[in-house]
Amino acid sequence: MKACLLRTPAKIETNPLQFMEVEEPRPAAGEVRVRVHVCGVCRTDLHVIEGELPPRKSPVIPGHQVVGSVEECGRDAKRFVVGARVGIAWLHKTDGTCEYCRRGEENLCDAPEFTGYTANGGYAESVVAPESFVYPLPEGFRDEQAAPLLCAGIIGYRCLRMAQVEKGGKLGLYGFGAAGHVAIQVARYWGSDVYASTRDERHRRLAMELGAKWAGGTLEAPPEKLDAAVVFAPAGEIVPAALKALRKGGRLILGGIHMSPIPSFGYDLLYQERMIRSVANNTRQDGEEFLRLAAQIPVRTHVQVYPLREANQALNALKNDAIPGAAVLRVNS
Numbered sequence: 001m002k003a004c005l006l007r008t009p010a011k012i013e014t015n016p017l018q019f020m021e022v023e024e025p026r027p028a029a030g031e032v033r034v035r036v037h038v039c040g041v042c043r044t045d046l047h048v049i050e051g052e053l054p055p056r057k058s059p060v061i062p063g064h065q066v067v068g069s070v071e072e073c074g075r076d077a078k079r080f081v082v083g084a085r086v087g088i089a090w091l092h093k094t095d096g097t098c099e100y101c102r103r104g105e106e107n108l109c110d111a112p113e114f115t116g117y118t119a120n121g122g123y124a125e126s127v128v129a130p131e132s133f134v135y136p137l138p139e140g141f142r143d144e145q146a147a148p149l150l151c152a153g154i155i156g157y158r159c160l161r162m163a164q165v166e167k168g169g170k171l172g173l174y175g176f177g178a179a180g181h182v183a184i185q186v187a188r189y190w191g192s193d194v195y196a197s198t199r200d201e202r203h204r205r206l207a208m209e210l211g212a213k214w215a216g217g218t219l220e221a222p223p224e225k226l227d228a229a230v231v232f233a234p235a236g237e238i239v240p241a242a243l244k245a246l247r248k249g250g251r252l253i254l255g256g257i258h259m260s261p262i263p264s265f266g267y268d269l270l271y272q273e274r275m276i277r278s279v280a281n282n283t284r285q286d287g288e289e290f291l292r293l294a295a296q297i298p299v300r301t302h303v304q305v306y307p308l309r310e311a312n313q314a315l316n317a318l319k320n321d322a323i324p325g326a327a328v329l330r331v332n333s
């Protein structure tokens with residue numbers, strides 16, 4: 001099968017993904033093999049490719065927002081019929097036995113596997129995954145529309161839950177890429193006013209189109225104090241600026257897996273019961289809840305589609321803020 005393979009992490013400008021022929025995977029017991037229709041491109045893929053996340057498997061096929069159809073079921077895999085449309089997300093597998101898994105916090109598992117990082121992902125014609133970590137996909141979304149829901153959407157949803165978004169509340173979104181453009185639709189559906197802070201003019205325009213009350217530069221002060229804010233951009237200097245924008249008792253949620261160092265700041269920015277909390281991965285329950293909600297709203301994703309062989313170009317564009325919404329790779333049609 002054809003796949004985009006990463007041998008050694010390197011800057012995306014050097015086009016480190018190799019489009020090449022690799023051996024097709026076979027599903028082990030409890031796994032399914034999925035024929036990939038499309039795979040979303042996530043900033044985390046960039047962190048894997050550029051080595052900001054320490055390499056865990058080499059070579060590796062990135063990609064963790066897979067939409068495809070089941071084409072082979074391994075031994076004892078009975079959940080899906082061949083041909084069922086499914087999604088594969090970042091959380092590939094957990095041990096199911098550690099204290100976090102037992103507490104229902106599988107997103108914090110001590111021995112997790114991640115799609116496109118510790119296990120091969122969806123920048124390929126097919127991929128295998130444990131059937132219990134595969135999502136049935138709701139009708140009503142075309143493949144390329146559904147792909148960004150699987151990470152940008154699910155993680156954004158977990159962030160919004162942590163932010164305790166309320167009807168009539170004021171929510172800040174810092175960074176307005178794939179996750180932001182889905183999160184605003186959920187927050188608006190819940191009746192919250194959204195203030196979008198992002199460095200790129202195209203992203204500010206998209207935020208206003210999607211119903212933001214205000215859109216400004218990343219470090220610009222929003223016109224109102226915020227009840228909560230979510231930071232999707234991986235830039236630590238946003239943290240003090242976002243804290244400054246919060247009302248007393250406000251909540252700041254950090255949605256990224258990687259962030260540049262946070263500059264030091266005076267205690268007065270945090271005092272008055274403001275809170276900072278990071279979000280790590282997601283549980284399967286987050287995924288199931290969000291996919292149901294996305295179908296109900298319904299969330300409309302803005303996507304820019306690239307062929308699989310142009311994965312490097314898609315990632316370069318993502319790095320340069322040149323994608324309004326989300327980038328998606330088309331693999332099999």
Ligand SMILES: [Zn+2]
Pocket residue numbers: 094095096097098099100101102106108109110111
């Ligand atoms: Zn565990």
Ligand SMILES: [Zn+2]
Pocket residue numbers: 042043044045064090151152
């Ligand atoms: Zn992701």
